[in-house]
Amino acid sequence: MTHPIQPPRLGEPYLLTPGPLTTAYTTKAAMLRDWGSWDSDFRAMTADLRARLTAMLGAGGEACDCVPMQGSGTFAVEAMLGSFVPREGHALVLANGAYGQRAAETLSYLGRRHRLLDKGDYLPPRGAEVAEILAENPDITHVVAIHCETSSGILNPLAEIAEAVARAGRKLLIDAMSSFGAVPVAPAEIPFEALVSSANKCIEGVPGFGFVLARKEALEEAAGNSHSLSLDLHAQWAHMEATGQWRFTPPTHAVAAFLEALRLHEAEGGVTGRGARYAENRDVLVAGMRALGFETLLADRWQSPIITTFFCPADPAFSFPAFYEAMKARGFIIYPGKLTVVESFRLGHIGQVDAEVMRAVVRAAGEALAEMGVTSAAPPAAALEHRARLTD
Ligand SMILES: *Cc1c(COP(=O)(O)O)cnc(C)c1O
Numbered sequence: 554m555t556h557p558i559q560p561p562r563l564g565e566p567y568l569l570t571p572g573p574l575t576t577a578y579t580t581k582a583a584m585l586r587d588w589g590s591w592d593s594d595f596r597a598m599t600a601d602l603r604a605r606l607t608a609m610l611g612a613g614g615e616a617c618d619c620v621p622m623q624g625s626g627t628f629a630v631e632a633m634l635g636s637f638v639p640r641e642g643h644a645l646v647l648a649n650g651a652y653g654q655r656a657a658e659t660l661s662y663l664g665r666r667h668r669l670l671d672k673g674d675y676l677p678p679r680g681a682e683v684a685e686i687l688a689e690n691p692d693i694t695h696v697v698a699i700h701c702e703t704s705s706g707i708l709n710p711l712a713e714i715a716e717a718v719a720r721a722g723r724k725l726l727i728d729a730m731s732s733f734g735a736v737p738v739a740p741a742e743i744p745f746e747a748l749v750s751s752a753n754k755c756i757e758g759v760p761g762f763g764f765v766l767a768r769k770e771a772l773e774e775a776a777g778n779s780h781s782l783s784l785d786l787h788a789q790w791a792h793m794e795a796t797g798q799w800r801f802t803p804p805t806h807a808v809a810a811f812l813e814a815l816r817l818h819e820a821e822g823g824v825t826g827r828g829a830r831y832a833e834n835r836d837v838l839v840a841g842m843r844a845l846g847f848e849t850l851l852a853d854r855w856q857s858p859i860i861t862t863f864f865c866p867a868d869p870a871f872s873f874p875a876f877y878e879a880m881k882a883r884g885f886i887i888y889p890g891k892l893t894v895v896e897s898f899r900l901g902h903i904g905q906v907d908a909e910v911m912r913a914v915v916r917a918a919g920e921a922l923a924e925m926g927v928t929s930a931a932p933p934a935a936a937l938e939h940r941a942r943l944t945d
Pocket of ligand 1: 702703
C-alpha cells in the first residue's frame with residue numbers, strides 16, 4: 554500500500570522541480586493564521602521543529618543540535634561555511650555540478666582558502682581520491698561534499714567520502730539540501746561536523762528557511778568565526794538556546810507549514826517511508842520514459858531518488874521550450890537541464906507525487922512528443938559517448 558498523497562487542487566499544476574515542490578493541502582492550510590514571534594506558542598513551535606529534525610538524524614544524532622536559519626537554502630550553506638570554516642581554515646570542495654561550484658564560490662566570497670576537486674558534470678568524487686588529496690595536503694582542515702548534486706541528480710557516495718575524511722582526521726561539511734529526509738545520514742555511519750538542508754525539499758514544506766544540523770561541540774567552537782552578523786550560526790544557536798527565539802524576524806508561516814509537513818513525514822514512515830515513495834517514483838518514471846525512447850544521463854547505480862536528468866532527443870522536431878509548454882498544458886511544470894556539454898532536461902520526483910502521477914507524466918511526455926512530431930526520443934550520439942564514461 555502506498556501512502557496517499559494530497560494532490561494539488563484542480564487547475565494547479567504538479568511541480569516536478571526539486572523545491573519549491575508540490576506540497577500537501579494541509580501543509581498550505583497550516584499557514585492560515587498569524588503567530589507572534591515572541592509568544593510562547595511560537596517558541597514551542599521552534600523548539601518542536603529543532604527536536605524533530607535532530608531526531609530525524611537517527612543513530613548518533615544525540616550529539617547534534619539543529620539551528621534553523623532564515624532565507625533560501627543557499628543562505629544556510631553560506632551560514633554553515635562561514636561559521637564552521639575558521640578564517641585561517643583551508644577547505645577542499647568536492648564538486649560535480651552547480652551546487653559544488655556554488656560552495657566554492659561562496660568560500661571565495663568569504664575569503665576562505667579552498668581548493669576544488671572538479672569532477673565535471675556528473676562523475677562522482679570517490680573516497681580513494683579524497684584520501685589521496687588529504688594525505689598530500691595536511692593543511693586542509695575541512696572537506697565540503699554535496700550529497701545529492703541536484704544539477705544532475707547523482708547521489709554521491711557520501712559514506713566512503715565521510716570515511717576518508719574521518720580517517721584523515723579532517724572535518725566534513727555536507728550540503729544535504731535535496732536529500733535530507735529521504736536518504737539516511739546517521740552520524741553513527743556518516744561522521745560529519747555539520748550538514749545543511751532546507752524547508753522546501755524532501756520534508757515538503759514551503760520555502761522560507763534552511764537548517765543546519767551540527768555536532769554541539771562544533772557549534773560551541775564556531776563562536777567568532779562568522780564573517781556575517783545575520784548568518785552567524787553560533788549566534789543564532791546561542792540566542793535560541795537562551796531565549797527560544799530566532800534572532801531576527803522568523804518566517805512564522807513557513808515554520809507552521811513545516812510542522813505539518815513534519816507530521817506527514819512521520820506518518821509516512823519517516824526517512825524510510827519517504828525514501829521508498831521517492832524511489833518508486835523514480836523507478837516508474839525512468840522505466841516509462843525509457844519505453845518512450847528517452848535515455849537518462851546517469852547509470853542506474855548513481856541515480857538518486859530525488860530528480861532524474863534525461864537527454865533531449867536528437868530529432869530536429871524536438872525543442873525544449875515547446876516540450877515545456879506541452880507538458881505545462883497537461884498539468885506538469887518540468888525543469889530545464891543544467892549540463893554544460895549536452896542538451897538535457899530534468900524531472901523531479903519529490904513532493905506530493907506518487908507512482909500514479911509518474912505514470913501520468915509519462916503519458917503526457919508521449920503525447921507531447923506526438924504533438925511536436927518527434928518520431929524518436931533517442932539522444933544524439935555525443936550524449937551517449939558522454940554517458941559511456943560513467944561505467945565504473
Ligand atoms: C536546492 C539546493 C540548494 C539551495 O538552493 P536555494 O535555491 O538557495 O534554496 C543547495 N544545494 C543543493 C544540492 C540544492 O539542491
